[in-house]
Amino acid sequence: MAEVATSGTSSATSDQLLVVIDPVARRADGESVRIARDVLRAGAAGAKVCLPDGPEEFARALARRGSRRPVVVGDDRALVRAVELLHRQRELAGCALSLVPVGGSVSLARALGVPSGAVAAARAVLDGAERRMDLMVDDSDGVVLGALRIPPLGAVSPERDAADGVAHPWLRTCRSLVRTLAPARPPAAPGSGPTRLRVEVDGExxxxxxxxxxxxxxxxGASGTAHVEVRPSSVGAEASPLSAEARTITVSGAHFRYRADAAVSGPVRTRTWEVREGAWGLTVPSR
Incomplete structure (x- = not known):
């Protein structure tokens, strides 16, 4: 992991920053990464920039941040990874994260209130305010920052390599050739369409x-809760969706995959999610 020397420039903020630049962001949009880095180093005294080469170095950089405020330059996956790492280290409650969205998917970042442009997002890091947000935590210690969805059986495929979208053309060609020559994989689930699941909300x-x-x-949903909606399958007339507000949601039954934020997980037979109110903080523009 490469580390860039700290900046000695005076700043309007006394915050000490640890800027962790995700490798996928560097490959996807090096110009936006450079702009964000320059704005942050010019605006924060002692900003330290880390360039991890992969998830393990990304995790080590966060773990060794000391008293510095972590700033992630990357996409939605990088943000979720940072929150999950801090949650598992039991350091999330006392650590406000900042994000400069760069990369393929940044829709979650926008939904959470982070500006989409590199300059605007970097300025929000320097001049913004911490907003406490709810977090869903599952029984395997995974986290969900935004939406969780369970589509019809067979409609979700495992997530692609995060670097696929920015792979070099020759690498995509090699992968295509390997897929052509390799024997066909059996389907992950028998068929597609409706499935039978038990959905419990707060024990009901x-x-x-x-x-x-x-x-x-x-x-x-409302602070401290999630809005749960189940769409039953129907024959003929469309069945009305069932909905509830809950703090704890358990889904069980046939093996199912689920999409949490930007990633697909599973298959599992049962999973429980718990809403934790105000469990994490994100820096957003001051209103």
Missing amino acids: TLVDLHQSVEAVSVVP
Whole structure:
């Protein structure tokens, strides 16, 4: 992991920053990364820039940040990875994260209130305010910052390599050739379409295994809760969705995959998510 010397420039903020630049962001948009780095180093005294080569070095950089405020330059996956690492280190409550969105998918960052441009986002890091946000934590210590969705059986494929979108043409050609020559994989699930799941909200059954469902979605609700919506499958007239506000959501039944923020996980037979109110902080523009 390369480390850039700290900047000695005077600044309007006394914050000491640790700027961790995700390798995917560097490959995807080096110009935006350079702009963000220059704005942050010009605006914060003692800003330290780290260039990790992969997830392990990314994790080590955060773990060794000391009293510095972490700033992630990367996409939604990098943000989720940082939150998950700090959560597992049990340091999330006392650490305000900042983000400069650079890379393929930044829709989550925008939804959370982070500006999309490199300059605007870097200035928000320097001059913004911490906003405390709810977090969903599952029973395997995974985290969800935004939306959680369970589509119909067979409709979700495992997530692609995060670097696929910025791979060199020759690498994509090699991968295509390997896929052509390799024997076909068996389907991950038998067929696609409705599946039978039990969905429990705060200990009460919202839908049981006798009712097949088309999809389940969980999105942030009122403070400290999530909004759960189950869309039952129907024959003929469209069935009305079932919804509830809950702090704890358990889904069980047939093996299912789920999309949490930018990643696909599973298959699992059961998973429980708990909403933790104000569990993490993100720097956003001051209003």
